[in-house]
Amino acid sequence: MEGQWLGEFSGMFSGTVRLELEERGGRSVGCAYLFYSPTDDLPGFMFNLDIPIDLPTSTEVRTVYLHSDGGIMTQEARERAEASLTERFHDLPIPEKLQVTIEKHGDDIVIRYAIADGKPEAIALARSSLQGPSNLVARADLTTWDQFREWAVQRRPRNYLFRGQSKPYKLSTTFHRTWRKNLQRWILEDVPVLYGAMSERISYPLQLGNMTHNAAFWSLLQHHGYPTPLLDWTLSPFVAAYFAFANVEPNDPICPRIYIFDQTKWNERYVKVGFTADPSPPQLIVLESFNFGNPRATPQQALAAVTNVTDIEEYIRQREIQDGQEYLTVCDFPTAEAPRILRELELMGITYGSLFPGLDGIAKDIKARFFAQDR
Structure with missing residues (x-):
């Protein structure tokens, strides 16, 4: 069990x-x-x-x-x-x-x-299960890309966090999507082994046990593909849109989704100076960690939230009921809008190459330029 x-x-x-x-x-x-x-x-x-x-x-x-x-x-x-x-x-x-x-x-x-x-x-x-579809209903006021773009540029920067997904599956961390569930064991066993194996390749000296340093190291693990209790977000609605639409199929009946999280409201009630992930009440804590060793974080305007709950959507929904507030909303867009959206994002300078600096990013950008059938 x-x-x-x-x-x-x-x-x-x-x-x-x-x-x-x-x-x-x-x-x-x-x-x-x-x-x-x-x-x-x-x-x-x-x-x-x-x-x-x-x-x-x-x-x-x-x-x-x-x-x-x-x-x-x-x-x-x-x-x-x-x-x-x-x-x-x-x-x-x-x-x-x-x-x-x-x-x-x-x-x-x-x-x-x-x-x-x-x-x-x-x-x-x-x-706390990830089985079944998301229970979040798309906003009725933001059903098209034009509506979303207009809404986004009128928001105050940093009030909201955004996350783009090509499918509307439930929000959960990469750790909680695995068979692993014992977060204490991950912290006490996985993290020290990973730090020992990676420490020679980390230029910035880190101290495990320091909460700020823990956040930085966990973020590094997340961006290099190791399952963590972090959920990635971005401060940019347009970066989120890229991740939502970059890999969709034009005729896919399942709509890409952009999550909008009101971090200002959330942090007014649930902000913590530090975090203790496993021996803590159920929580979702927004982190702003060092971006050392992670050249993707700055162009992606990346932030992460650490959590000890599997079904993040349900946890936030319960807090909304309890607090009489709305923290999390979603926008679903038809896949047919993807080519136009990606063209607009390219004009903004948001491409795979800009979000993933390096040779892979350059190659993928030029591949899209010369192999795309709609150009």
Whole structure:
């Protein structure tokens, strides 16, 4: 059994739970993360799991205390937190050990665990899946390229992020599209191995553990094809349009899509100075990292968002419902407009060669110039 499951709980306390499992060696291995609402003023906790693939199952786990906004507590910080909790509740609501039962109900999961007073808590978790079509409905006011272009040039620069896709599949990172789901393992195992293998070829000295440097190194991995928990965006609506239309077939009935993300509204509510990807509540954090060693980033006006959720669209939609805001919209355009759009973009200086500097970019641009049948 592998995947990611998300859930919320309420009652005396409220909060979120995230479960991530991978199949390794005939077992399901991963982590569970529980975070309380900020108003509860409680630390979160996580525990590791190594359980049979077939459910139900019961196991004893050790809790690891987490800061309420993310990050693992040191032993000293945990002791201070335990002293405060004991004073408040006369007993620890988050004991060192928990007896956990995990049950499967269709695609969903129920986690049961016993807290200090012995009463079992049950939390239902829904599978975060990329199966099925995107649920986003295209904007009715931006149905043609002319409308979109006019709208785009009237926006204030940097208020919005854009992403172009030739198909309207759900938003998700390259990491979450693989069979891998245990983000903690990716950070603790993959990243150090990659850094060791690549460090001699990196001119800028990086320090793993520094959040800014982590963002820079992860971005470098992303742009060299290694799966990461980053989702690429651009500040330019026209760069996004190029990625949406560059490889479409003229008669394809599936429309290319441009995503529009209101980062100004989002960051007003969810901005973080730093980020901790795995031991954190469900999140989507926009990053502006160093562009060292990545000559594509500047011409693409690239930014990335780091996330620990599989289905980004659904996560944003839930935040929209909760906040009474609109953060993410989409525009779908007919493929028949592709030749005209690409010609306009070329006049703007947006081509494969300008976005991907190097010999490959030059060759592809000249190939398009001399081999295109419509010229």
